[in-house]
Amino acid sequence: MYRLKEGHINSQSLFRILVILVVSNIFLGTPGAMVEEGATAGWILLLFAGAIAGAGIFILIKLLKKFPGKNFIEIAETLWGRPGAVFTALSFGILAVYTAIISLREFAETMLTTVLPRTPISVVTFFFVAAMLLGAYKGLEVIGRTSILLLPFVIGGIFTILFLAGNYISLNNLFPLLGTGLGELAYHAPGRSSIFIEIILVSLIVSNISDIENIPRATWKAFGVSLTVFIVVEIFYISIFRVATSEKLYVPLFQMARIIYMGRFIQRIEAIFIFIWFFTGALKLTLALYAGATALSRGFRIPIYQPLLFPLGLLTFSLSFVPPDIITAVRIDMLYLREYGAIPAWGLPLALLATSFIRKKGGGRPEKSQPD
Amino acid sequence: MNKNQDRKENNKPKNKSKILQFIKNLFVVNDYVFDELFDIDRVKMSKKSAGREKSSAEAEDKGFNESGFRQPKRAFTVAALREKRFKEQKPAPRKPEDVPVSENLEENLMKLRHFFRLPQNRDIVIREFSVPLNGLTKAAIIYIDGAADTKLVDGFVLQPLMLLTNINKEYAGTLFETVKSLLVPTNQFAEANNLQEVIEGVVNGDTVIFLEKSAQALVVETKGWPVRSVGDPKTEKVIQGPSDAFNESFRQNLALVRKRLRTNALVTEYLKVGWRSRTDLALLYLDGVANKKIVYEMRRRLKSIKVAYVTDTGIIQQLVADSPYSLIPTSLATERPDRVTAFLNEGHIAIIMDGSPFAIVAPITIWGLLHSPEDYYLNPVVGSFTRVIRTLSFFIGVITPAFYIAITNYHPEMIPTDLLLAIAATRELVPFPVIIETLLMEFSFELIREAGARIPSILGPTIGIVGALILGQAAVQANIVSPILVIVVAITALGSFTIPNVAFSFSVRIIRFVFIFLAAILGFFGIAFGLMVLAFIITGTKSLGVPMLAPVAPFRPRSGDLVLRRPFFSFDSMPKYVEPQAKHMQVKLIRKWDPVSRNRVKGDW
Numbered sequence: 001m002y003r004l005k006e007g008h009i010n011s012q013s014l015f016r017i018l019v020i021l022v023v024s025n026i027f028l029g030t031p032g033a034m035v036e037e038g039a040t041a042g043w044i045l046l047l048f049a050g051a052i053a054g055a056g057i058f059i060l061i062k063l064l065k066k067f068p069g070k071n072f073i074e075i076a077e078t079l080w081g082r083p084g085a086v087f088t089a090l091s092f093g094i095l096a097v098y099t100a101i102i103s104l105r106e107f108a109e110t111m112l113t114t115v116l117p118r119t120p121i122s123v124v125t126f127f128f129v130a131a132m133l134l135g136a137y138k139g140l141e142v143i144g145r146t147s148i149l150l151l152p153f154v155i156g157g158i159f160t161i162l163f164l165a166g167n168y169i170s171l172n173n174l175f176p177l178l179g180t181g182l183g184e185l186a187y188h189a190p191g192r193s194s195i196f197i198e199i200i201l202v203s204l205i206v207s208n209i210s211d212i213e214n215i216p217r218a219t220w221k222a223f224g225v226s227l228t229v230f231i232v233v234e235i236f237y238i239s240i241f242r243v244a245t246s247e248k249l250y251v252p253l254f255q256m257a258r259i260i261y262m263g264r265f266i267q268r269i270e271a272i273f274i275f276i277w278f279f280t281g282a283l284k285l286t287l288a289l290y291a292g293a294t295a296l297s298r299g300f301r302i303p304i305y306q307p308l309l310f311p312l313g314l315l316t317f318s319l320s321f322v323p324p325d326i327i328t329a330v331r332i333d334m335l336y337l338r339e340y341g342a343i344p345a346w347g348l349p350l351a352l353l354a355t356s357f358i359r360k361k362g363g364g365r366p367e368k369s370q371p372d
Numbered sequence: 373m374n375k376n377q378d379r380k381e382n383n384k385p386k387n388k389s390k391i392l393q394f395i396k397n398l399f400v401v402n403d404y405v406f407d408e409l410f411d412i413d414r415v416k417m418s419k420k421s422a423g424r425e426k427s428s429a430e431a432e433d434k435g436f437n438e439s440g441f442r443q444p445k446r447a448f449t450v451a452a453l454r455e456k457r458f459k460e461q462k463p464a465p466r467k468p469e470d471v472p473v474s475e476n477l478e479e480n481l482m483k484l485r486h487f488f489r490l491p492q493n494r495d496i497v498i499r500e501f502s503v504p505l506n507g508l509t510k511a512a513i514i515y516i517d518g519a520a521d522t523k524l525v526d527g528f529v530l531q532p533l534m535l536l537t538n539i540n541k542e543y544a545g546t547l548f549e550t551v552k553s554l555l556v557p558t559n560q561f562a563e564a565n566n567l568q569e570v571i572e573g574v575v576n577g578d579t580v581i582f583l584e585k586s587a588q589a590l591v592v593e594t595k596g597w598p599v600r601s602v603g604d605p606k607t608e609k610v611i612q613g614p615s616d617a618f619n620e621s622f623r624q625n626l627a628l629v630r631k632r633l634r635t636n637a638l639v640t641e642y643l644k645v646g647w648r649s650r651t652d653l654a655l656l657y658l659d660g661v662a663n664k665k666i667v668y669e670m671r672r673r674l675k676s677i678k679v680a681y682v683t684d685t686g687i688i689q690q691l692v693a694d695s696p697y698s699l700i701p702t703s704l705a706t707e708r709p710d711r712v713t714a715f716l717n718e719g720h721i722a723i724i725m726d727g728s729p730f731a732i733v734a735p736i737t738i739w740g741l742l743h744s745p746e747d748y749y750l751n752p753v754v755g756s757f758t759r760v761i762r763t764l765s766f767f768i769g770v771i772t773p774a775f776y777i778a779i780t781n782y783h784p785e786m787i788p789t790d791l792l793l794a795i796a797a798t799r800e801l802v803p804f805p806v807i808i809e810t811l812l813m814e815f816s817f818e819l820i821r822e823a824g825a826r827i828p829s830i831l832g833p834t835i836g837i838v839g840a841l842i843l844g845q846a847a848v849q850a851n852i853v854s855p856i857l858v859i860v861v862a863i864t865a866l867g868s869f870t871i872p873n874v875a876f877s878f879s880v881r882i883i884r885f886v887f888i889f890l891a892a893i894l895g896f897f898g899i900a901f902g903l904m905v906l907a908f909i910i911t912g913t914k915s916l917g918v919p920m921l922a923p924v925a926p927f928r929p930r931s932g933d934l935v936l937r938r939p940f941f942s943f944d945s946m947p948k949y950v951e952p953q954a955k956h957m958q959v960k961l962i963r964k965w966d967p968v969s970r971n972r973v974k975g976d977w
Contacts, residue, residue, distance in 0.1 A: 012927040111897055115782065119894070127894065127901045134905060138912045145911035145925035146904075264788055271783040271896050278900035 011214035013144030014202060016151045017287060018222035021198035023154065023229055024284040027253055027277055028106050029330045030195050030338065031237050035246040037188040041179025042246075043234040048189035050227045053196035056346030057223055060203055061216045063353045069212055072203040072348075073298045079355045089299020091344050092204065093292045097312060099198075099341075100288035101319045102333045104128055107281035109326040114254050115274055125320055128285060133313045135286035136293065137306055140208050143286055150279045157276035158229065158253065162236050164266070165256040173239045194338040195230075197345035198284075199223060201291055204298075250330065289313060469568035477510050477584040483567060484514060488574075496574070501530070503583070504537045505547055510584040514570075519577035521596025528558050529579050529592055548586040556581070560593035575650070599624065605707045607874055610746040617707045622652050622726035628709040629656060629724070629731075633716060637661070643674055645688070645725070649681030652726040653688070656712070661946075661954045662719045666735060666916055670721055685728040692734075694914045699882060701875040702915040703734040704741065711745050719952030735918035735950060738910065739934045741873040742766065752939040761870065763935050768867030769880040770906075773810050774891035774899050776860045780806050782895030794856075801851040807892040809853050813861045814888065816843050818881070821865075922949035941969065 009017075031042070038045035067075045072092065077085035108124045116124060135143055179185070202219050209215055237252045240259075249255050254277075257270035290305075292312055297305035323329040468487055474480050481498060488496045495517045502508040511533065515525055532555045544553045552561070564570045565588055570580050573591035581590040602624065605617035618625045626640055641655040655674065657667050673692040682688060685705060693702045706712060707729050712722045715733045723732040733740075742762050747755035779786055780795065787795065802809060820839040827835055847853045864884065871877040883906065890898030913920045923930045928948045932938030941962040946952045963969040 010926060013925075115895060116897055123894070124897065127897070131901060131904050131908075135908050138908055141926075142908055142912040145919065145921060146907045148925035148927055149907055149911065149921065264790075268785050271779075271786050274896040275900045275903070278897060279904060282901075282904050 007139045007141030008208050008210045009140055009144035009205075010210045011218035013148055014205070014209055014215065015218040015222045015225075016147040017144055017283075018199055018202065018219065019226050019229075020147050020151055020154065020280060020283050021201065021287060022196055022222070022226035023158070024103070024198075024280045025195045025338075026158070026230060026233050027110070027251065027280060028103070029250055029334055031234055031252045032247060032249055033334045033338070034192065034234055035238060035243055037180065037192070038185055039179035039243050040174055040176055040238060041185055042238055043231050044178065045185050045188060045192060046227070046231050046234055048185050049192040049195065050223075052190050052193035052342075053199070053346075054223065056193065056342070056349070057196075057199055057219060059346065059353055060200060060349040061219060063349045063356070064203060064206055064215065066353070066356055069207060071205070071207045071298065072200075072352075073295065074207070075352055075356075076348075079352055079359065086299050088348060089295045091348065092295035093299065095197075095341065095344055096288045096292035096295060097316060099337060100132075100285055100292065100312075100316045101322075102329060102337055103281065103288065104285055104316055105320040105323055105329040106326070106333060107277070107285070108320070109329065110251055110254070110277065110281075111274070113326070114251065114277075115271055122321075125317060128282060129313050129317045131282040132285040132289050132316075133309055135282070136290040136309050136313075140205060140290065143283070143290060147283060150283065154276050154280050155229065157273060158233065161253055161256050161260070161273065162233065164260045164262060164269075165236070165240060168240045168259060169236065170242075171239055173242045174235065179243075190342060191339040194341035194345065196223065196226075197341045198287075200345050200349070201287065203349065204291055204295055250326070285316075289316065467568070468571050469566055471567040473565055473567065473570065473582070473587050473589050475585050475587050477512060477582055480567075480582050480589075481512055481514075484570065487567060487571060499530070501534060503533050503547075503551070505543075505550065509547060512582045513579050514574055514582070515579040515594065516574055516577065519575070519597060520579050520594040521577075524558070524594040524596060525579050529556065529581065529594065532557060533581070546586070548583055548588055548590070551581065551583060552590055556590065556592055558592050558594070562591040564589040564591050572650075597621070602628065608706060608708050608711070608745070608872065610744065610749065613746055613749040614708075614710050616709065618709060618724070618729045618731055620727050620729055622654070622724065625709075625724045625729075625731065626654060626656075629712055629716075629722070632709060632713040633658070638716070640724075641671065643671075645674065645677055646679055646681040649683075651682055654724045655721065656716060656724060657721040658716050658719070661717070661952050662721055663951045663953060666918075666950065667721055669916055670723070670734065674723070682725070683727065685723065685725045685730045685732050688723060688725060689732055694916065698909075698913050699879040700738065700910060700913050700920060701741065701873065701879070702736065702913060702920070703732050704736040704873065705730040705732055705875065707731070708745060714745070714748070715740075718947055718957070719950045719954065735914075735916035736920075737915070737918065737922045737949065738920045739923075741876045742871065742935075744872045747937055748940065752937050756936040759935050759937060762872065765867040765870035766880060769864055769871065769877075770867075770883050771887050771899060771903075772864045772867065773814060773860055773884060774887035774902075776857070777806050777810055777888060778891040778895040778899055781892070795854070798854040798856055802854050803851070804853075806857075807888070809857055810860075810888060813843075813847075813853055813857055814864075814885070816847075817861055817865055918949055923947065 034042035034045050063075065064070075067078065070078070073085050073089050076088035080087070104125060108121055108128060111124050112119065112121055135146065199219060199222065202215065206212065206215060233253070236256070238246055240256060241249060241252070246252070254270055254273065257273045258268065260266070260269060289309065289312055293305040293308040296302070296308055296312075302308070323332060471483055474483075481500075484498070485491075490496060490498070496514065497517050498512055498514045500510070500512040503511045513525070513529060533551065536555060542550075542554070544550045552563075562569070562573065564573060564580065569591065570589050573580050577595035577597055579592045579594045581592060599621040600619045602616050602619055604615050608617075609615070616628060618628060630638065635658070637659045639655075639657055639659050643653045643655060645651050645653050653674065655667070655671060670692065674688075677688075677691050679687075679691070682691075689701070689703050689705060690696055695702065704715075709731075712724075712731045712733060716722055720733050720735060723734075743759065744762070747759055750758075780799075784792055799806075804812070820835060820843065824832075824835045824839075844858055848855050848858060868877050868880045868884070871880060887899060887902050890902045892898075894901065911919065911921055911925055919926060922928060923934060929945070930948075932942060933947070943957050944960050946954055946957050961969060
């Protein structure tokens with residue numbers, strides 16, 4: 001029988017997986033939402049949100065260091081017992097699948113509105129789901145390697161768009177510098193730190209990483225890189241489109257690609273960027289599905305996660321049609337997932353860490369590291 | 373008693389026995405069974421004679437028992453049937469490995485005639501003669517005409533045994549020992565103790581000597597198979613670099629490798645594959661360089677092959693592949709000894725098989741499939757340039773037609789207006805949609821390629837005329853296809869032919885059709901989907917446990933030998949992804965006289 005392995009990745013792959021996960025938010029409505037709440041200070045709002053997310057990641061890493069080699073669900077089981085493990089796995093799984101559903105709808109709608117206006121959404125969704133099922137079935141090793149392979153194209157693509165659209169920049173658009181004001185920014189920052197919640201994936205796959213000692217470094221690096229890319233894109237976005245337009249636009253990078261005009265020969269090359277959109281979207285969805293299946297299989301002690309993939313994939317496929325239109329889907333994403341997602345994402349590690357301090361548990365030896 | 377019997381017989385209704393007889397006749401299978409079931413009298417009789425088994429056994433031959441009744445036939449019970457079958461079974465033909473070489477020469481020859489199906493088998497030669505030692509000792513040789521070199525047999529086996537024995541009358545122990553040590557002046561021989569060893573020797577082209585009164589035979593190396601001489605590589609030609617290639621001769625191929633790697637660390641393990649063909653196969657690796665696990669794994673896979681015969685290393689490739697259905701080849705077939713030695717030097721392993729002009733190299737990465745030996749023989753800049761061209765050609769071969777379809781069908785806004793108008797003008801008269809047009813041309817091109825490969829070389833130029841004139845010129849003039857598409861198909865063809873590995877080039881052409889369909893359905897989105905799936909598949913493919921995209925994904929320290937090639941003097945470390953035992957390929961400072969090189973190493977040497 002074909003042996004189903006979960007596989008191991010190294011911290012290099014982890015870094016790239018996390019970057020892809022966070023950067024994928026740039027392609028959707030997040031930059032627009034930033035402008036809505038921070039106006040010209042959208043990028044400063046990102047800094048604030050980043051600070052809070054950084055605190056969350058700090059707690060997460062503290063927790064992972066306290067229980068070396070153990071993943072989130074195992075830690076929850078140690079501290080809270082079986083019910084705690086099941087609760088954690090369920091919250092993790094639901095969060096992952098929820099992310100997958102909303103992102104699937106958003107990415108599919110992006111494809112429709114940008115390049116395939118006359119294609120039924122179910123066809124596009126079907127191909128996304130097919131890609132994510134294949135990737136998730138192949139396992140973390142393959143997802144990690146594919147991320148390594150594709151990340152340069154994704155980041156390169158983003159910066160190509162910024163560079164080519166750069167001649168529309170007007171720095172005046174960035175002023176007034178503080179936008180809606182520091183109070184407003186601080187008020188919105190905790191909710192907007194949800195754009196980094198994908199980083200908690202590291203707590204789930206920690207037992208699949210061959211060099212555990214490098215995990216904190218890779219996580220911080222990924223956080224730093226993705227925050228930087230986010231801020232650069234946000235600054236370009238605001239300075240190119242102005243606040244009034246930026247609030248309204250749904251897919252900022254696509255709009256930037258549309259306005260590119262480098263002489264008569266290089267113009268309207270947005271179709272090329274379908275590739276980076278799809279690569280990022282499909283990888284994010286694959287990882288979300290993988291995370292959901294893995295969390296559930298670990299929480300319920302199912303030895304392999306692969307049997308869960310098809311049901312979860314089907315669920316994602318079906319539920320992605322629930323929002324009646326793209327506006328609703330974006331609203332669900334921005335008002336629920338990216339507003340309250342932070343609560344379980346940073347709250348659970350904090351609760352676990354607090355419990356471990358109270359009950360004075362922890363330690364344990366790391367498992368023997370395995371080669372990738 | 374008599375009265376009782378009479379009464380019983382009278383009581384028995386006559387029609388009952390008739391019915392029984394009728395039933396019996398219906399099932400004339402085994403009368404004994406029916407007798408026992410239905411004929412009560414006879415059952416009684418047999419019970420009576422139960423005590424006298426000896427006499428009844430004697431009477432069995434006659435068919436009657438002593439009571440005068442006919443002895444029933446033997447019961448066909450399961451046990452009896454088994455016993456009968458066991459008795460009827462002929463003694464199993466003895467296997468040659470169970471038959472020892474006899475001291476009796478005639479007996480040996482008789483058995484060998486049996487095993488070799490003589491006299492039907494006409495190319496087995498058995499030559500009987502006498503050796504003038506110990507008076508006249510009978511002897512015989514056996515070999516296969518054509519497999520053994522008759523000059524060797526005459527000059528180094530028959531001549532010394534028949535003639536030189538008259539010159540030298542000295543003995544060295546027994547007669548067999550004497551022949552072995554004094555009278556067979558050949559470099560390789562073996563002693564055979566059973567007929568399997570004899571047969572093995574004979575079918576491998578050796579000559580076997582039998583002597584009267586000696587329970588051993590001497591297998592003398594006289595192999596003289598017809599072989600081709602070392603020629604040019606057919607598929608991997610280079611402009612600068614060696615141009616000798618493997619051929620079908622096992623020993624010559626090994627010698628070509630040995631010639632280039634004159635080290636005692638080069639190990640050639642011999643194995644046999646195919647229980648009928650018994651094909652020789654050698655597993656080559658550099659001890660102390662190649663990873664032991666990889667060697668062990670390949671040896672395990674080769675030993676576990678249980679097939680009747682193999683004809684080429686291509687079959688071995690499929691039998692030992694990690695994923696046999698993978699379109700990406702997971703081992704490299706090469707006919708260049710210099711390539712094999714270069715890979716061995718980097719800690720890979722190679723397989724050479726008798727009868728195949730292609731050696732297998734494993735593990736292999738996708739970069740290895742895109743390399744050509746010439747990259748190393750030329751200047752690093754030139755080498756890197758050709759590699760970049762080849763890597764691009766992979767993408768050109770896979771997605772150019774798909775890209776054309778996607779742009780013309782889904783994203784015409786991408787094309788600058790002038791070009792768009794030009795394309796539209798050429799397509800104006802073409803009646804087909806782009807996808808049909810493209811498939812038509814791609815399919816025709818595949819036909820030309822396949823015909824070109826099969827056509828006898830004397831008719832070769834025909835293909836050029838058919839291809840260029842009819843499919844190119846005429847199809848465009850007849851407005852079947854647009855001229856731009858001809859350019860697209862031509863570029864694609866060039867792209868796929870630029871890939872140096874034949875198997876990989878085939879894969880590219882098949883993958884291209886998948887992309888054409890995806891582009892026709894969904895435009896760029898379809899191509900992106902295809903690329904994503906391709907990435908998932910390639911990153912998941914492994915060659916002997918080594919990921920196909922190894923030093924890139926998963927990330928490993930590189931030796932500067934992927935798409936861009938560093939200068940040869942900076943190949944310090946071995947490729948890490950095969951995890952070789954040796955750490956360094958060469959010393960760090962090769963160009964000691966060169967101050968620039970010395971700066972590079974900074975006194976680290």
